[in-house]
Amino acid sequence: MAPEPMVSIGFIAKRTGNAVSLIRYYANEGLIPSVRTSGGNRVFPRSVIRRVSFILIAQNMSYSLAQIKHLLSTLPDNRTPTQADWAKLSTVFNRHIEEKIAALTSLKTSLEGCIGCGCLSLERCRLYNTNDKVAARGSGAQLLDENVQSQFLVSHKK
Amino acid sequence: MAPEPMVSIGFIAKRTGNAVSLIRYYANEGLIPSVRTSGGNRVFPRSVIRRVSFILIAQNMSYSLAQIKHLLSTLPDNRTPTQADWAKLSTVFNRHIEEKIAALTSLKTSLEGCIGCGCLSLERCRLYNTNDKVAARGSGAQLLDENVQSQFLVSHKK
DNA sequence: GCTTGATCTAAAGTTAACTTTAGATATTAA
DNA sequence: TTAATATCTAAAGTTAACTTTAGATCAAGC
Numbered sequence: 001m002a003p004e005p006m007v008s009i010g011f012i013a014k015r016t017g018n019a020v021s022l023i024r025y026y027a028n029e030g031l032i033p034s035v036r037t038s039g040g041n042r043v044f045p046r047s048v049i050r051r052v053s054f055i056l057i058a059q060n061m062s063y064s065l066a067q068i069k070h071l072l073s074t075l076p077d078n079r080t081p082t083q084a085d086w087a088k089l090s091t092v093f094n095r096h097i098e099e100k101i102a103a104l105t106s107l108k109t110s111l112e113g114c115i116g117c118g119c120l121s122l123e124r125c126r127l128y129n130t131n132d133k134v135a136a137r138g139s140g141a142q143l144l145d146e147n148v149q150s151q152f153l154v155s156h157k158k
Numbered sequence: 159m160a161p162e163p164m165v166s167i168g169f170i171a172k173r174t175g176n177a178v179s180l181i182r183y184y185a186n187e188g189l190i191p192s193v194r195t196s197g198g199n200r201v202f203p204r205s206v207i208r209r210v211s212f213i214l215i216a217q218n219m220s221y222s223l224a225q226i227k228h229l230l231s232t233l234p235d236n237r238t239p240t241q242a243d244w245a246k247l248s249t250v251f252n253r254h255i256e257e258k259i260a261a262l263t264s265l266k267t268s269l270e271g272c273i274g275c276g277c278l279s280l281e282r283c284r285l286y287n288t289n290d291k292v293a294a295r296g297s298g299a300q301l302l303d304e305n306v307q308s309q310f311l312v313s314h315k316k
Numbered sequence: 317g318c319t320t321g322a323t324c325t326a327a328a329g330t331t332a333a334c335t336t337t338a339g340a341t342a343t344t345a346a
Numbered sequence: 347t348t349a350a351t352a353t354c355t356a357a358a359g360t361t362a363a364c365t366t367t368a369g370a371t372c373a374a375g376c
Contacts, residue, residue: 010322020323021365029363039372041323057265062220065363090269097266101259107215108255111248166343168352178353179335187333197342199353223333 004080006035006043016052023052031055031069033077047080058093061100162238164193164201174210181210189213189227191235205238216251219258 009027013020027034027042032051034042051072058068074089075081167185171178185192185200190209192200209230216226232247233239 008322019365022363024324025364037372039323040325041372059363061262094266094269097262097269101262101266104219104255104259104262108252108259111252111255166352177335180333182354183334195342197353198355199342217333 004045004047007046007048009042009044012044012048012052015049016056018052018056026052026055029065029069031065031072045080050081050086051075054089061096162203162205165204165206167200167202170202170206170210173207174214176210176214184210184213187223187227189223189230203238208239208244209233212247219254 009020009023013023016023023032024042026032027044032044032048032055034044034048037043054072055065055068058071059065063071071089071092074092075085167178167181171181174181181190182200184190185202190202190206190213192202192206195201212230213223213226216229217223221229229247229250232250233243
């Protein structure tokens with residue numbers, strides 16, 4: 001295989017629409033691979049653009065950087081990821097997306113059933129499978145559990 | 159209407175599964191209404207349980223507290239929200255859920271089409287409508303725009 | 317060779333969303 | 347009434363995810 005062309009940090013920043021400081025931050029955090037020029041500047045394989053874009057998408061899905069780092073660890077650091085590498089990662093990711101869609105769909109149904117109508121009964125309102133396995137933000141945030149959602153949907157019962 | 163029974167901060171905390179400090183924090187931030195006893199302790203209408211639960215659900219959907227405060231502003235502060243009050247809020251919220259589901263579905267389709275298969279062409283991969291109107295975290299986080307996602311999905315093109 | 321712009325490091329600053337602490341008062345239960 | 351428990355305030359601390367700053371070096375074009 002031909003060696004992949006290396007690009008500067010500014011190039012990555014521009015191509016992904018981010019600040020240079022963010023790319024440097026990700027590099028320091030070990031989220032994206034880089035090597036140094038003889039002068040000490042970082043250079044990146046072009047494929048890092050994909051990696052950064054993946055990070056942004058995953059963040060949008062409420063993954064923490066720690067979780068993303070873990071996800072990305074299935075990609076090789078020492079060579080450019082192949083189609084197969086990305087496909088493997090994609091499979092895991094896809095399952096998370098599906099779970100998230102299912103959770104939202106369930107939440108929507110519950111809201112419609114419980115708030116939209118005049119329903120006041122716990123029996124009809126109780127959620128079954130609304131847990132969101134994906135979202136979780138480090139310290140403060142908790143996963144919503146069934147308990148919480150039930151209370152939201154049922155608390156009008158005196 | 160019979161006056162709604164008032165409950166303590168500890169009661170709200172326990173019922174919603176949160177720390178007392180969080181309930182106090184929300185009260186201070188104006189996210190939930192409260193009044194004081196003669197001694198200075200906060201007391202809440204029971205309906206605040208719903209409100210807190212709503213906050214947790216909305217946070218799980220990546221709303222910031224500022225956005226949630228805005229959403230909740232359609233609920234009356236001076237009286238217990240009626241079914242109709244919640245239904246109105248629910249309508250807005252429901253639309254956001256639908257948008258989010260649509261965005262995730264689109265992302266999923268794109269991932270399957272672009273990464274799962276051997277597709278390398280920009281034409282077949284480009285996303286059209288994946289913007290997520292809901293998520294946005296104050297300072298650091300950006301909305302994913304079409305640009306970023308395209309780059310992720312297409313960057314293997316040399 | 318020189319100037320200009322890009323990049324470097326290390327450390328400090330920022331924001332959101334909380335929690336923790338300390339010391340004081342309120343409330344409840346015996 | 348008294349002890350135990352709950353709550354209060356104000357201020358400081360915490361964590362994640364960044365950005366900003368300052369002063370120095372690198373790299374590119376003329």
